[in-house]
């Protein structure tokens with residue numbers, strides 16, 4: 001897979017674009033029995049980039065996400081994040097799964113600040129940092145409200161200052177798309193250039209296209225290809 005194709009740089013990311021790769025996958029392969037789920041994949045993502053991985057159902061998007069997130073190991077190849085070879089989950093990597101992972105009894109603000117709570121950051125500081133993100137107007141609302149919960153998972157990882165991987169359905173609602181756009185904007189304005197945001201989509205909703213700096217559009221694997229073969 002050549003990731004240099006289909007690249008559109010945004011001004012806010014141009015400084016980071018000159019930097020070294022923050023995420024580097026080399027020859028990554030994953031198979032489940034006879035099913036080659038992924039690869040071989042080579043992928044370089046610089047700090048500050050917003051990369052979308054697009055492909056049909058079953059092409060290996062989730063597998064790639066979990067390998068970069070350290071949740072599963074590749075059968076072959078290596079992944080480096082921040083210059084270190086990945087050997088498992090990292091503290092500074094946030095994964096936003098397709099299914100909602102918010103705590104509905106908490107407010108939006110307390111959900112967004114939750115990763116900082118896990119990291120034992122004092123309450124006052126974590127609320128201040130979460131508030132700074134300004135990604136949702138309804139920070140004081142309870143997350144149990146469906147319209148809030150729909151977008152909250154997108155912001156959930158944004159108090160991690162590292163690598164963020166978000167997995168979304170193609171048919172995400174207008175609200176979901178709008179929130180992702182806002183989140184992307186907040187990221188551009190606020191978050192350190194170390195941040196890498198990878199969004200995994202089955203399709204790219206039209207609204208998102210202007211916010212994708214680089215689109216990696218490929219078929220990674222195939223259901224019945226021999227183990228280790230290139231698709």
Ligand SMILES: Nc1ncnc2c1ncn2[C@@H]1O[C@H](COP(=O)(O)OP(=O)(O)OP(=O)(O)O)[C@@H](O)[C@H]1O
Nearest residue numbers: 032035037056057058059060061062063064202223
């Ligand atoms: N734990 C597993 N055991 C067996 N096969 C698996 C496992 N995980 C994934 N696969 C298979 O590997 C292939 C890639 O799966 P993956 O979930 O990465 O695809 P995807 O592109 O994320 O699909 P979707 O868009 O439908 O979520 C599929 O054929 C899937 O059935």
